Amino acid sequence: MAASLLQSSSLSLLLVVLVAAASTARAQLQYGFYNTTCPGVEDLVRTELLAKFAADVTLPAGLLRLHFHDCFGAGCDATLLLKSHNGTAQRDADPNSTVRGYEAIEAVKATVEAACPLVVSCADIMAMAARDAVNFTQGPAYQVETGRRDGNVSRKEDALRFLPPADGNVTVLTHYFAVQNLTMKDMVVLSAAHTLGVAHCPSFSARLYNYTGAGDQDPSLDADYAKNLTAVCGGPSNVASVQPLDAVSPTTFDLGYYQSVATHRALLGSDAALLNDSLTAAYVQFMTNASSVDTFFADFAVSMINMGRIGVRTGTDGEIRATCQVYVD
Incomplete structure (x- = not known):
């Protein structure tokens, strides 16, 4: 019992130290940090x-x-x-x-x-x-x-x-985010960064050509969408071709990502997986309504700020590099 109490006490102390360290790092980040040292x-x-x-x-x-x-x-x-x-x-x-x-x-x-x-x-x-x-x-x-x-x-x-896998399910994705002190909500919100950009065919080809290892296709894919993807890729090893991550509005930061997911036109397995969990699916469905855009924008801003705190170096930790690709010896 004494050993158990000691272990519990030590764990509690460790958690306090870790939380305090994280809080200190966040406290040293601030809005307008360069207002005096590099105004504008x-x-x-x-x-x-x-x-x-x-x-x-x-x-x-x-x-x-x-x-x-x-x-x-x-x-x-x-x-x-x-x-x-x-x-x-x-x-x-x-x-x-x-x-x-x-x-x-x-x-x-x-x-x-x-x-x-x-x-x-x-x-x-x-x-x-x-x-x-x-x-x-x-x-x-x-x-x-x-x-x-x-x-x-x-x-x-x-x-x-x-880095979270492109074919991870909600359980897997939530774990990867939790490791970074981010919540399930942060995960489903930040996933919508896929409203911009493209993915190369190997990132999603398994859903088209070998979903379960038997040369089959992901049955959750919209049939017309799957047919279009197959035509674009032409095979599982095509590394040259790309497809928009958001089938609705790939160059505009909006609710198109969630609309794509909700209609089974999500490109990546990790995006499609959001429909397989009741909590993330509810958020996806809520964000298919155009009137939800202000809520999404507010949520995204909060989650980006949360993400921007991951493992930061502040104070005297780290360096300021003159060029980003080469560190100071």
């Missing part, structure tokens, strides 16, 4: 990005995904941007093979460096870029907390271990 930096980032978005309408989806993959990989510390010379960095992991937007972040960082050398982190620029990508595509305008610092260790294993 958020406007500078936005202006740079607006020009890039106008030239490439696919970039907003790329930058939103870039921020997500960085935060889930090893915390929101820009280690996804680090290059390796031997294939060991996060960006070299298979789940990151189609991630894009690195050059855009690097270009914005160069502009920021010219104005405020070694002040603004790459991690904060990524958070700002994701926010601006959402707003540019007619999504909500929300504030982001800043004050992150950059990490200098990038491991392929982190991406392989922590």
